[in-house]
Amino acid sequence: MNNSRGQDQETPVVAGFEVPRSPDASYNNVYTASEDDGRDPPVVPQHLQHTVLSYPTNRGPAAPLPDPQHVVLNHLYIENREAPRSVVALGFSHRFRAKYVNVVLYKPVQRRGSSST
Amino acid sequence: MIPRFPVSKPPPGITGDSMEIDGDPFHQPETVPKILEADVELSRHRISVFLSTHTAYELLPESGKVVALDVALPVKQAFHILYEQGISVAPLWDHDVGRFVGILSPLDFILILRELGNHGSDLTEEELETHAISAWKEGKLQLTRKFDGNGSLHPRRLIDAGPHDSLKDVALKLLQNKVATVPIITHDGSVPQLLHLASLTGVLKCICRHFKHSPASLPILQQPICSIPLGTWVPKIGESNGRPFAMLRPNASLSDALSLLVQAEVSAVPIVDDNDSLLDIYSRSDITALAKDRAYAQIHLNELSIHQALQLTQEASATYGFFNGQRCHMCLRSDPLHKVMDRLAIPGVRRLVIVEAGSKRVEGIISLTDLFKFLLG
Numbered sequence: 148m149n150n151s152r153g154q155d156q157e158t159p160v161v162a163g164f165e166v167p168r169s170p171d172a173s174y175n176n177v178y179t180a181s182e183d184d185g186r187d188p189p190v191v192p193q194h195l196q197h198t199v200l201s202y203p204t205n206r207g208p209a210a211p212l213p214d215p216q217h218v219v220l221n222h223l224y225i226e227n228r229e230a231p232r233s234v235v236a237l238g239f240s241h242r243f244r245a246k247y248v249n250v251v252l253y254k255p256v257q258r259r260g261s262s263s264t
Numbered sequence: 265m266i267p268r269f270p271v272s273k274p275p276p277g278i279t280g281d282s283m284e285i286d287g288d289p290f291h292q293p294e295t296v297p298k299i300l301e302a303d304v305e306l307s308r309h310r311i312s313v314f315l316s317t318h319t320a321y322e323l324l325p326e327s328g329k330v331v332a333l334d335v336a337l338p339v340k341q342a343f344h345i346l347y348e349q350g351i352s353v354a355p356l357w358d359h360d361v362g363r364f365v366g367i368l369s370p371l372d373f374i375l376i377l378r379e380l381g382n383h384g385s386d387l388t389e390e391e392l393e394t395h396a397i398s399a400w401k402e403g404k405l406q407l408t409r410k411f412d413g414n415g416s417l418h419p420r421r422l423i424d425a426g427p428h429d430s431l432k433d434v435a436l437k438l439l440q441n442k443v444a445t446v447p448i449i450t451h452d453g454s455v456p457q458l459l460h461l462a463s464l465t466g467v468l469k470c471i472c473r474h475f476k477h478s479p480a481s482l483p484i485l486q487q488p489i490c491s492i493p494l495g496t497w498v499p500k501i502g503e504s505n506g507r508p509f510a511m512l513r514p515n516a517s518l519s520d521a522l523s524l525l526v527q528a529e530v531s532a533v534p535i536v537d538d539n540d541s542l543l544d545i546y547s548r549s550d551i552t553a554l555a556k557d558r559a560y561a562q563i564h565l566n567e568l569s570i571h572q573a574l575q576l577t578q579e580a581s582a583t584y585g586f587f588n589g590q591r592c593h594m595c596l597r598s599d600p601l602h603k604v605m606d607r608l609a610i611p612g613v614r615r616l617v618i619v620e621a622g623s624k625r626v627e628g629i630i631s632l633t634d635l636f637k638f639l640l641g
Contacts (some may be wrong), residue, residue, distance in 0.1 A: 199327065211325045234341050241457075243427070243450065247327040248459050252357055253345050254334040 194218045200238040215240040299491045303483040308641045315432035320448050323466040332357050340392040352549035355447045363456050366422050370548035374522050424449045435467050464632040469609040485602035494638050495630035511536045514571035521546050541624045545592045553577040594619045
Protein backbone atom coordinates (compact mmCIF):
# COMPACT_ATOMS: atom_id res chain seq x y z
CA MET A 148 0.00 0.00 0.00
CA ASN A 149 1.53 3.33 0.83
CA ASN A 150 4.82 1.82 1.94
CA SER A 151 5.74 0.67 -1.50
CA ARG A 152 5.45 4.16 -2.95
CA GLY A 153 8.25 6.72 -2.82
CA GLN A 154 9.72 7.96 0.39
CA ASP A 155 8.63 11.49 -0.40
CA GLN A 156 5.27 11.04 1.19
CA GLU A 157 4.65 11.50 4.78
CA THR A 158 5.59 8.10 6.04
CA PRO A 159 6.70 8.13 9.63
CA VAL A 160 10.38 7.34 9.92
CA VAL A 161 11.28 4.77 12.47
CA ALA A 162 14.70 5.03 13.95
CA GLY A 163 16.93 2.27 12.70
CA PHE A 164 14.74 1.54 9.71
CA GLU A 165 15.62 4.47 7.51
CA VAL A 166 16.19 3.64 3.90
CA PRO A 167 19.95 3.74 3.29
CA ARG A 168 21.26 6.07 0.65
CA SER A 169 22.22 4.55 -2.68
CA PRO A 170 25.96 4.03 -2.91
CA ASP A 171 27.69 6.82 -4.81
CA ALA A 172 29.46 4.34 -7.00
CA SER A 173 26.19 3.52 -8.74
CA TYR A 174 25.79 7.12 -9.92
CA ASN A 175 29.20 8.30 -10.93
CA ASN A 176 30.03 5.81 -13.66
CA VAL A 177 31.61 7.39 -16.69
CA TYR A 178 29.63 6.94 -19.87
CA THR A 179 31.15 4.02 -21.65
CA ALA A 180 31.18 5.95 -24.91
CA SER A 181 34.54 5.06 -26.25
CA GLU A 182 34.75 1.30 -26.65
CA ASP A 183 31.17 0.35 -27.44
CA ASP A 184 30.31 3.17 -29.80
CA GLY A 185 33.52 2.81 -31.72
CA ARG A 186 32.56 -0.66 -32.83
CA ASP A 187 30.18 -1.15 -35.73
CA PRO A 188 26.85 -2.73 -34.93
CA PRO A 189 26.63 -6.44 -35.64
CA VAL A 190 26.24 -7.29 -39.31
CA VAL A 191 22.79 -8.14 -40.53
CA PRO A 192 22.58 -11.84 -41.29
CA GLN A 193 23.12 -12.32 -45.00
CA HIS A 194 20.08 -14.44 -45.58
CA LEU A 195 17.83 -11.48 -44.83
CA GLN A 196 18.87 -9.83 -48.07
CA HIS A 197 16.74 -12.22 -50.07
CA THR A 198 13.54 -10.31 -49.65
CA VAL A 199 10.93 -10.47 -52.30
CA LEU A 200 9.63 -6.99 -51.53
CA SER A 201 12.00 -5.30 -53.91
CA TYR A 202 10.98 -7.49 -56.78
CA PRO A 203 10.45 -5.18 -59.74
CA THR A 204 6.91 -4.01 -60.10
CA ASN A 205 7.16 -3.36 -63.79
CA ARG A 206 5.47 -6.56 -64.64
CA GLY A 207 2.17 -5.04 -63.72
CA PRO A 208 0.19 -5.24 -60.52
CA ALA A 209 -1.33 -8.56 -61.35
CA ALA A 210 1.93 -10.45 -61.83
CA PRO A 211 2.50 -12.73 -58.87
CA LEU A 212 5.66 -12.54 -56.84
CA PRO A 213 7.90 -15.52 -56.21
CA ASP A 214 7.44 -17.17 -52.83
CA PRO A 215 9.57 -15.49 -50.18
CA GLN A 216 12.12 -17.65 -48.40
CA HIS A 217 10.94 -18.74 -45.00
CA VAL A 218 13.92 -17.05 -43.33
CA VAL A 219 12.76 -13.57 -44.30
CA LEU A 220 9.22 -13.96 -43.03
CA ASN A 221 8.05 -11.64 -40.27
CA HIS A 222 11.00 -9.30 -40.55
CA LEU A 223 10.28 -5.61 -41.03
CA TYR A 224 12.10 -4.01 -43.96
CA ILE A 225 12.57 -0.38 -44.81
CA GLU A 226 13.07 0.74 -48.38
CA ASN A 227 16.27 2.40 -49.47
CA ARG A 228 14.94 5.50 -51.14
CA GLU A 229 17.27 8.28 -52.11
CA ALA A 230 17.17 11.42 -49.97
CA PRO A 231 15.41 13.74 -49.37
CA ARG A 232 13.01 11.34 -47.87
CA SER A 233 9.56 12.60 -47.13
CA VAL A 234 8.05 9.19 -47.53
CA VAL A 235 9.31 5.90 -46.20
CA ALA A 236 8.22 2.46 -47.32
CA LEU A 237 7.99 -0.33 -44.76
CA GLY A 238 7.38 -3.86 -45.81
CA PHE A 239 7.21 -7.36 -44.52
CA SER A 240 6.30 -10.80 -45.74
CA HIS A 241 4.19 -13.15 -43.70
CA ARG A 242 2.31 -16.33 -44.14
CA PHE A 243 -1.44 -16.55 -44.03
CA ARG A 244 -2.54 -20.17 -43.88
CA ALA A 245 -0.83 -21.69 -46.90
CA LYS A 246 -0.16 -18.51 -48.86
CA TYR A 247 2.29 -15.64 -48.58
CA VAL A 248 1.34 -12.00 -48.25
CA ASN A 249 3.87 -9.25 -48.90
CA VAL A 250 2.63 -5.97 -47.49
CA VAL A 251 4.18 -2.57 -48.13
CA LEU A 252 3.04 0.51 -46.23
CA TYR A 253 4.04 4.02 -47.27
CA LYS A 254 4.28 6.47 -44.39
CA PRO A 255 5.22 10.13 -44.24
CA VAL A 256 8.47 10.91 -42.46
CA GLN A 257 8.18 13.36 -39.59
CA ARG A 258 10.90 15.92 -39.48
CA ARG A 259 12.27 18.56 -37.09
CA GLY A 260 12.31 16.90 -33.77
CA SER A 261 8.82 15.48 -33.72
CA SER A 262 8.84 11.84 -32.89
CA SER A 263 8.15 9.42 -35.67
CA THR A 264 6.64 6.09 -34.89
CA MET B 265 -38.21 -9.73 -64.42
CA ILE B 266 -38.74 -11.25 -67.82
CA PRO B 267 -36.13 -9.86 -70.17
CA ARG B 268 -37.24 -8.91 -73.63
CA PHE B 269 -35.22 -10.38 -76.47
CA PRO B 270 -35.02 -9.45 -80.09
CA VAL B 271 -36.95 -11.92 -82.18
CA SER B 272 -36.81 -12.35 -85.87
CA LYS B 273 -40.29 -10.93 -86.53
CA PRO B 274 -41.17 -8.05 -84.24
CA PRO B 275 -44.78 -7.00 -84.17
CA PRO B 276 -45.49 -3.91 -86.25
CA GLY B 277 -45.67 -0.69 -84.35
CA ILE B 278 -42.36 -1.08 -82.56
CA THR B 279 -40.78 2.28 -83.06
CA GLY B 280 -37.60 2.08 -85.05
CA ASP B 281 -35.01 4.69 -85.60
CA SER B 282 -35.91 6.69 -88.68
CA MET B 283 -32.40 6.25 -89.95
CA GLU B 284 -32.81 2.51 -90.31
CA ILE B 285 -32.68 1.29 -93.88
CA ASP B 286 -35.59 -1.06 -93.68
CA GLY B 287 -37.32 0.39 -90.66
CA ASP B 288 -36.91 -2.81 -88.71
CA PRO B 289 -34.78 -2.15 -85.62
CA PHE B 290 -34.34 -5.80 -84.78
CA HIS B 291 -33.41 -7.05 -88.20
CA GLN B 292 -30.25 -9.07 -88.22
CA PRO B 293 -28.73 -11.01 -91.09
CA GLU B 294 -28.92 -14.24 -89.14
CA THR B 295 -31.60 -15.27 -86.71
CA VAL B 296 -30.61 -14.94 -83.11
CA PRO B 297 -31.10 -18.10 -81.07
CA LYS B 298 -33.66 -17.48 -78.43
CA ILE B 299 -32.36 -17.84 -74.92
CA LEU B 300 -34.30 -20.12 -72.63
CA GLU B 301 -35.39 -18.81 -69.30
CA ALA B 302 -34.73 -22.23 -67.79
CA ASP B 303 -31.12 -22.17 -68.98
CA VAL B 304 -30.58 -18.81 -67.37
CA GLU B 305 -32.06 -19.95 -64.08
CA LEU B 306 -30.05 -23.15 -64.02
CA SER B 307 -26.79 -21.39 -64.77
CA ARG B 308 -27.48 -18.73 -62.17
CA HIS B 309 -28.27 -21.36 -59.59
CA ARG B 310 -25.09 -23.31 -60.22
CA ILE B 311 -22.93 -20.21 -60.12
CA SER B 312 -24.63 -19.13 -56.91
CA VAL B 313 -23.93 -22.49 -55.29
CA PHE B 314 -20.30 -22.33 -56.34
CA LEU B 315 -19.84 -18.80 -55.00
CA SER B 316 -21.52 -19.61 -51.73
CA THR B 317 -19.33 -22.61 -51.05
CA HIS B 318 -15.96 -21.03 -51.73
CA THR B 319 -14.29 -18.33 -49.70
CA ALA B 320 -12.31 -15.18 -50.34
CA TYR B 321 -9.16 -17.09 -49.36
CA GLU B 322 -9.19 -18.55 -52.87
CA LEU B 323 -8.70 -15.10 -54.33
CA LEU B 324 -5.30 -14.73 -52.71
CA PRO B 325 -2.37 -15.56 -54.97
CA GLU B 326 0.34 -17.90 -53.73
CA SER B 327 2.61 -14.96 -53.01
CA GLY B 328 0.91 -11.63 -53.44
CA LYS B 329 1.99 -8.09 -52.94
CA VAL B 330 -0.33 -5.48 -51.54
CA VAL B 331 0.44 -1.80 -51.07
CA ALA B 332 -1.17 0.43 -48.45
CA LEU B 333 -0.84 4.14 -47.79
CA ASP B 334 -0.80 5.97 -44.50
CA VAL B 335 -3.73 8.33 -44.31
CA ALA B 336 -1.42 11.14 -43.19
CA LEU B 337 0.48 11.13 -46.48
CA PRO B 338 0.08 14.26 -48.57
CA VAL B 339 -2.16 13.67 -51.54
CA LYS B 340 0.57 14.55 -53.99
CA GLN B 341 2.94 11.93 -52.59
CA ALA B 342 0.18 9.36 -52.75
CA PHE B 343 -0.42 10.18 -56.40
CA HIS B 344 3.24 9.59 -57.19
CA ILE B 345 3.46 6.37 -55.26
CA LEU B 346 0.49 4.86 -57.05
CA TYR B 347 1.96 5.87 -60.36
CA GLU B 348 5.40 4.50 -59.47
CA GLN B 349 4.02 1.20 -58.26
CA GLY B 350 1.75 0.84 -61.24
CA ILE B 351 -1.37 0.49 -59.16
CA SER B 352 -4.51 2.52 -59.25
CA VAL B 353 -6.02 1.86 -55.87
CA ALA B 354 -4.66 1.47 -52.35
CA PRO B 355 -6.18 0.99 -48.91
CA LEU B 356 -5.55 3.66 -46.31
CA TRP B 357 -4.05 2.90 -42.91
CA ASP B 358 -4.69 5.20 -39.98
CA HIS B 359 -2.04 4.80 -37.32
CA ASP B 360 -3.97 6.69 -34.67
CA VAL B 361 -6.86 4.28 -34.67
CA GLY B 362 -4.84 1.26 -35.68
CA ARG B 363 -6.90 0.07 -38.59
CA PHE B 364 -7.68 0.56 -42.26
CA VAL B 365 -10.12 3.36 -42.78
CA GLY B 366 -10.71 3.69 -46.49
CA ILE B 367 -9.47 3.40 -50.02
CA LEU B 368 -7.76 5.85 -52.32
CA SER B 369 -9.04 5.35 -55.84
CA PRO B 370 -8.76 7.02 -59.23
CA LEU B 371 -12.06 8.78 -58.60
CA ASP B 372 -10.35 10.69 -55.78
CA PHE B 373 -7.75 11.99 -58.19
CA ILE B 374 -10.28 12.97 -60.75
CA LEU B 375 -12.13 14.97 -58.14
CA ILE B 376 -8.90 16.57 -56.92
CA LEU B 377 -7.92 17.55 -60.43
CA ARG B 378 -11.27 19.14 -60.98
CA GLU B 379 -10.93 21.04 -57.75
CA LEU B 380 -7.50 22.27 -58.77
CA GLY B 381 -8.86 23.56 -62.01
CA ASN B 382 -11.81 25.16 -60.31
CA HIS B 383 -10.82 28.74 -59.63
CA GLY B 384 -13.33 29.13 -56.89
CA SER B 385 -11.92 26.28 -54.88
CA ASP B 386 -9.71 26.37 -51.83
CA LEU B 387 -7.38 23.68 -53.07
CA THR B 388 -4.23 24.90 -54.76
CA GLU B 389 -1.31 22.99 -56.11
CA GLU B 390 0.99 24.07 -53.29
CA GLU B 391 -1.49 22.79 -50.79
CA LEU B 392 -1.38 19.38 -52.41
CA GLU B 393 2.10 19.01 -51.01
CA THR B 394 0.79 19.19 -47.46
CA HIS B 395 -2.86 18.30 -47.85
CA ALA B 396 -3.14 14.91 -46.22
CA ILE B 397 -5.34 12.19 -47.60
CA SER B 398 -7.40 12.28 -44.43
CA ALA B 399 -8.17 15.96 -44.89
CA TRP B 400 -9.07 15.35 -48.50
CA LYS B 401 -11.48 12.58 -47.59
CA GLU B 402 -13.22 14.76 -45.08
CA GLY B 403 -13.69 17.57 -47.55
CA LYS B 404 -14.73 15.18 -50.30
CA LEU B 405 -18.17 14.47 -49.00
CA GLN B 406 -19.23 18.09 -49.45
CA LEU B 407 -17.76 18.04 -52.94
CA THR B 408 -19.63 15.00 -54.11
CA ARG B 409 -22.89 16.34 -52.79
CA LYS B 410 -22.27 19.38 -54.94
CA PHE B 411 -21.77 17.26 -58.04
CA ASP B 412 -24.60 14.89 -57.98
CA GLY B 413 -26.51 15.52 -54.83
CA ASN B 414 -26.11 11.90 -53.95
CA GLY B 415 -23.77 11.51 -51.04
CA SER B 416 -24.28 7.79 -50.90
CA LEU B 417 -22.18 7.32 -53.99
CA HIS B 418 -19.04 7.54 -51.91
CA PRO B 419 -19.14 5.43 -48.78
CA ARG B 420 -17.55 6.99 -45.79
CA ARG B 421 -16.61 3.90 -43.93
CA LEU B 422 -14.38 1.16 -45.20
CA ILE B 423 -16.05 -1.65 -47.07
CA ASP B 424 -13.96 -4.73 -46.39
CA ALA B 425 -14.31 -8.47 -46.27
CA GLY B 426 -12.69 -11.27 -44.37
CA PRO B 427 -10.78 -14.22 -45.82
CA HIS B 428 -13.48 -16.63 -44.69
CA ASP B 429 -16.34 -14.73 -46.26
CA SER B 430 -17.93 -16.51 -49.17
CA LEU B 431 -17.16 -15.39 -52.71
CA LYS B 432 -20.82 -14.58 -53.07
CA ASP B 433 -20.69 -12.13 -50.18
CA VAL B 434 -17.61 -10.49 -51.66
CA ALA B 435 -19.23 -10.14 -55.08
CA LEU B 436 -22.42 -8.73 -53.59
CA LYS B 437 -20.44 -6.25 -51.52
CA LEU B 438 -18.65 -5.07 -54.63
CA LEU B 439 -21.88 -4.70 -56.58
CA GLN B 440 -24.05 -3.17 -53.91
CA ASN B 441 -21.52 -0.60 -52.79
CA LYS B 442 -20.50 0.17 -56.37
CA VAL B 443 -16.82 -0.17 -55.63
CA ALA B 444 -14.18 -1.81 -57.76
CA THR B 445 -12.05 -3.26 -54.97
CA VAL B 446 -12.68 -4.55 -51.51
CA PRO B 447 -9.69 -5.16 -49.23
CA ILE B 448 -9.53 -8.57 -47.61
CA ILE B 449 -8.53 -7.97 -44.02
CA THR B 450 -8.09 -10.50 -41.28
CA HIS B 451 -8.67 -9.58 -37.67
CA ASP B 452 -7.10 -12.73 -36.24
CA GLY B 453 -4.09 -11.12 -34.63
CA SER B 454 -3.78 -8.03 -32.50
CA VAL B 455 -3.56 -5.79 -35.55
CA PRO B 456 -5.76 -5.98 -38.64
CA GLN B 457 -3.73 -7.53 -41.44
CA LEU B 458 -4.26 -6.62 -45.04
CA LEU B 459 -4.17 -9.73 -47.20
CA HIS B 460 -5.39 -8.87 -50.63
CA LEU B 461 -7.41 -6.46 -52.73
CA ALA B 462 -10.36 -8.33 -54.14
CA SER B 463 -12.17 -7.34 -57.27
CA LEU B 464 -14.77 -8.90 -59.53
CA THR B 465 -11.93 -9.97 -61.83
CA GLY B 466 -10.66 -12.38 -59.20
CA VAL B 467 -14.10 -13.81 -58.53
CA LEU B 468 -14.70 -14.28 -62.23
CA LYS B 469 -11.40 -16.06 -62.59
CA CYS B 470 -12.46 -18.51 -59.89
CA ILE B 471 -15.74 -19.11 -61.68
CA CYS B 472 -14.06 -19.68 -65.05
CA ARG B 473 -11.46 -22.00 -63.57
CA HIS B 474 -14.11 -24.03 -61.84
CA PHE B 475 -16.49 -24.43 -64.75
CA LYS B 476 -13.84 -24.72 -67.43
CA HIS B 477 -14.03 -28.47 -67.50
CA SER B 478 -17.76 -28.79 -67.42
CA PRO B 479 -19.18 -26.22 -69.80
CA ALA B 480 -22.40 -28.14 -70.11
CA SER B 481 -23.30 -27.33 -66.53
CA LEU B 482 -23.76 -23.68 -67.46
CA PRO B 483 -25.89 -23.82 -70.59
CA ILE B 484 -25.96 -20.08 -71.19
CA LEU B 485 -22.24 -20.04 -71.80
CA GLN B 486 -22.73 -21.01 -75.40
CA GLN B 487 -25.21 -18.27 -76.15
CA PRO B 488 -24.04 -15.28 -78.17
CA ILE B 489 -24.03 -12.15 -76.10
CA CYS B 490 -26.40 -10.30 -78.36
CA SER B 491 -29.12 -12.67 -77.23
CA ILE B 492 -28.53 -12.03 -73.56
CA PRO B 493 -29.78 -8.89 -71.80
CA LEU B 494 -26.30 -7.86 -70.86
CA GLY B 495 -24.30 -4.68 -71.13
CA THR B 496 -24.98 -1.25 -72.52
CA TRP B 497 -25.67 -1.11 -76.22
CA VAL B 498 -25.73 1.72 -78.66
CA PRO B 499 -29.39 2.33 -79.43
CA LYS B 500 -30.77 0.90 -82.67
CA ILE B 501 -28.53 -2.14 -82.57
CA GLY B 502 -29.74 -4.24 -79.69
CA GLU B 503 -31.53 -4.24 -76.42
CA SER B 504 -30.77 -0.99 -74.67
CA ASN B 505 -30.83 -0.92 -70.92
CA GLY B 506 -32.08 2.63 -70.97
CA ARG B 507 -28.82 4.41 -70.22
CA PRO B 508 -27.37 6.74 -72.82
CA PHE B 509 -24.21 5.44 -74.35
CA ALA B 510 -21.24 7.73 -73.84
CA MET B 511 -18.47 8.05 -76.39
CA LEU B 512 -15.99 10.80 -77.17
CA ARG B 513 -13.76 11.93 -80.01
CA PRO B 514 -9.99 12.17 -79.46
CA ASN B 515 -10.04 15.93 -79.73
CA ALA B 516 -12.55 16.28 -76.94
CA SER B 517 -11.14 17.89 -73.85
CA LEU B 518 -9.97 15.86 -70.91
CA SER B 519 -12.33 17.68 -68.63
CA ASP B 520 -15.30 16.42 -70.70
CA ALA B 521 -14.03 12.89 -70.24
CA LEU B 522 -13.57 13.37 -66.51
CA SER B 523 -17.06 14.81 -66.20
CA LEU B 524 -18.48 11.75 -67.88
CA LEU B 525 -16.45 9.47 -65.65
CA VAL B 526 -17.74 11.19 -62.56
CA GLN B 527 -21.31 12.03 -63.35
CA ALA B 528 -22.34 9.30 -65.70
CA GLU B 529 -21.14 6.70 -63.21
CA VAL B 530 -19.20 4.86 -65.88
CA SER B 531 -15.67 3.73 -65.38
CA ALA B 532 -14.49 4.09 -68.96
CA VAL B 533 -15.34 6.01 -72.09
CA PRO B 534 -14.62 4.65 -75.58
CA ILE B 535 -12.78 7.04 -77.83
CA VAL B 536 -14.03 6.85 -81.37
CA ASP B 537 -13.41 8.51 -84.68
CA ASP B 538 -16.00 10.19 -86.85
CA ASN B 539 -17.40 6.87 -88.00
CA ASP B 540 -17.83 5.65 -84.44
CA SER B 541 -14.96 3.23 -84.95
CA LEU B 542 -13.10 2.35 -81.79
CA LEU B 543 -9.71 4.02 -81.40
CA ASP B 544 -8.95 3.68 -77.73
CA ILE B 545 -10.59 3.75 -74.36
CA TYR B 546 -10.09 6.17 -71.48
CA SER B 547 -10.77 4.76 -68.06
CA ARG B 548 -10.63 6.13 -64.55
CA SER B 549 -7.39 4.36 -63.77
CA ASP B 550 -5.65 6.15 -66.64
CA ILE B 551 -5.76 9.25 -64.48
CA THR B 552 -2.61 8.20 -62.62
CA ALA B 553 -0.60 8.70 -65.79
CA LEU B 554 -1.04 12.42 -65.24
CA ALA B 555 1.39 12.10 -62.35
CA LYS B 556 4.16 11.68 -64.89
CA ASP B 557 6.49 14.63 -64.58
CA ARG B 558 3.85 16.39 -62.54
CA ALA B 559 1.84 16.81 -65.70
CA TYR B 560 -1.20 17.64 -63.70
CA ALA B 561 0.51 20.78 -62.46
CA GLN B 562 0.99 22.20 -65.89
CA ILE B 563 -2.22 21.26 -67.50
CA HIS B 564 -5.53 22.89 -67.44
CA LEU B 565 -8.09 20.24 -67.89
CA ASN B 566 -9.92 22.14 -70.58
CA GLU B 567 -6.79 22.52 -72.66
CA LEU B 568 -5.60 18.95 -72.59
CA SER B 569 -7.30 16.78 -75.16
CA ILE B 570 -8.03 13.12 -74.61
CA HIS B 571 -5.56 12.30 -77.32
CA GLN B 572 -2.77 14.00 -75.38
CA ALA B 573 -3.84 12.37 -72.15
CA LEU B 574 -3.72 8.96 -73.81
CA GLN B 575 -0.22 9.69 -75.05
CA LEU B 576 0.82 10.37 -71.47
CA THR B 577 -0.58 7.00 -70.50
CA GLN B 578 1.42 5.27 -73.19
CA GLU B 579 4.58 7.08 -72.18
CA ALA B 580 3.95 6.12 -68.58
CA SER B 581 3.78 2.48 -69.54
CA ALA B 582 7.00 2.77 -71.49
CA THR B 583 8.84 4.49 -68.65
CA TYR B 584 8.10 1.88 -66.09
CA GLY B 585 8.00 -0.96 -68.50
CA PHE B 586 4.56 -1.99 -67.43
CA PHE B 587 3.21 -4.91 -69.24
CA ASN B 588 0.35 -3.07 -70.78
CA GLY B 589 -0.80 -5.58 -73.29
CA GLN B 590 -3.76 -4.44 -75.22
CA ARG B 591 -5.56 -1.38 -74.04
CA CYS B 592 -8.94 -2.03 -75.57
CA HIS B 593 -10.33 -5.47 -75.29
CA MET B 594 -13.02 -6.16 -77.77
CA CYS B 595 -15.49 -8.77 -78.72
CA LEU B 596 -18.15 -9.34 -81.31
CA ARG B 597 -21.87 -9.51 -80.67
CA SER B 598 -21.86 -13.05 -81.93
CA ASP B 599 -19.23 -14.19 -79.46
CA PRO B 600 -20.46 -16.78 -76.97
CA LEU B 601 -20.73 -15.82 -73.34
CA HIS B 602 -17.87 -18.05 -72.23
CA LYS B 603 -15.49 -16.19 -74.52
CA VAL B 604 -16.59 -12.89 -73.03
CA MET B 605 -16.15 -14.27 -69.53
CA ASP B 606 -12.66 -15.55 -70.25
CA ARG B 607 -11.64 -12.15 -71.55
CA LEU B 608 -13.13 -10.29 -68.62
CA ALA B 609 -11.24 -12.60 -66.26
CA ILE B 610 -7.90 -11.26 -67.51
CA PRO B 611 -6.46 -9.07 -64.76
CA GLY B 612 -6.73 -5.41 -65.64
CA VAL B 613 -9.61 -5.90 -68.05
CA ARG B 614 -12.77 -4.51 -66.57
CA ARG B 615 -14.84 -4.09 -69.70
CA LEU B 616 -15.11 -5.30 -73.27
CA VAL B 617 -16.16 -3.10 -76.12
CA ILE B 618 -18.52 -4.83 -78.50
CA VAL B 619 -17.54 -3.91 -82.01
CA GLU B 620 -18.68 -4.72 -85.46
CA ALA B 621 -16.33 -7.09 -87.24
CA GLY B 622 -14.07 -5.31 -89.71
CA SER B 623 -15.12 -1.73 -89.22
CA LYS B 624 -14.64 -1.75 -85.45
CA ARG B 625 -17.70 0.37 -85.04
CA VAL B 626 -18.70 0.50 -81.44
CA GLU B 627 -21.89 -1.35 -80.70
CA GLY B 628 -21.85 -1.61 -76.97
CA ILE B 629 -19.93 -2.27 -73.81
CA ILE B 630 -20.02 -5.14 -71.38
CA SER B 631 -18.40 -4.55 -68.04
CA LEU B 632 -17.61 -6.86 -65.16
CA THR B 633 -20.38 -5.22 -63.18
CA ASP B 634 -22.89 -5.90 -65.95
CA LEU B 635 -21.83 -9.51 -66.11
CA PHE B 636 -22.12 -10.11 -62.40
CA LYS B 637 -25.44 -8.35 -62.12
CA PHE B 638 -26.73 -10.71 -64.75
CA LEU B 639 -25.14 -13.84 -63.27
CA LEU B 640 -26.27 -13.13 -59.74
CA GLY B 641 -29.77 -12.21 -60.87
